[in-house]
Amino acid sequence: MSEDTAVDTSVDTRPTKIMYVAEATAHGGRDGYVTSQDGQIELKVAMPPQMGGDGNGTNPEQLFAAGYSACFHNALVLVGRRFGFDLVGSTVAAKVGIGPNAQRGYGLAVALSVSLPVLDQDVATKLVDAAHEVCPYSNATRGNIDVTVLLG
Template identity: 90%
Template sequence: MTDGPAVDTRPTKIMFVAEATAHGGRDGYVTSQDGQIDLKVAMPPQLGGDGNGTNPEQLFAAGYSACFHNALILVGNREGYDLTGSTVAAKVGIGPNQQRGYGLAVALSVSLPVVDADLATRLVDAAHEVCPYSNATRGNIDVTILLG
C-alpha cells in the first residue's frame, strides 16, 4: 500500500485517555494510573542491558498488534466476516537514524485462515486505514504488513 495525500487522522473527540508514568527510563519501571500496568523495564542485551525486564519496543509491539487486530476484526465485521482464529503479531525494531537519534521499524504478521488471499489483502488494507497506531505511524516509520 502506498500513502496518498495527507489525510487528517486526528480525533474529533477524545473518548478515552490512558495514563502511564516511567520511573528511571529504560532501567526502571512503568506504571499506569489505574494500576493495570506495573512493570520493570530494562535495556535488552542487544542495546547493552541485562534484559531483566520488558522494554518500550515490546510494549509498543503489544499495543500495535492488539490495536491492529481490533481494527481488522472491526472491518471484517462491517463487511459480514467472522475473523475468529485470526491473529496479528508485531515485531518492533530499533536502531540509529541519520539524525544521530534512534528510529523504529514495524513488521506486522497477519494470519487470516478463514478467508482467501484477495479478501485478506482487502481487509488488511482497510484495517491499516482504521487503526490508530497505523494512522499515528504513517509516514513516520516503516510499517511492513505480511500476510501468512
C-alpha cells in the same frame, strides 16, 4: 500484502473527539519501571541485551509491539465485521525494531504479520488494507516510521 507507502498520507487522521485517555508514568527510563494511572500496569523496564542491558524486564519496544498488534487486530476484526466476515482464529503479531537513524538519534521500524486462515488471499488483502486505514497506531505511525504489513 501491503506497505505503508501505499496509503494516502494527506488525509487528516487526528481525532475529532477524545473518547479515552490512557496515563502511564516511567520511573528511571529504560532501566526502571513503568506504571499506569489505574494500577493495571506495574512493570520493570530494562534494556535488552542487544543494546547493552541485562534484559531483566520488558522494554518499550515490546510494549509498543503489544499495543500495536492488539490495536491492529481489533481494527481488523471491526473491518471484517463490517464486511460480514467472522475473523475467529485470526492473529496479528508485531515486530518492532529499534536502531540508530541519520539524525544521531534512534528510530523504529514495524512489521505486522497477519494470519487470516479462513479467507482467500484477495479478500484477506482488502481487509488488511482497510484495517491499516482504521487502526489508530497505523494512523499515528504513517509517514513517521516504516510499517510493513505481511499477510500469511
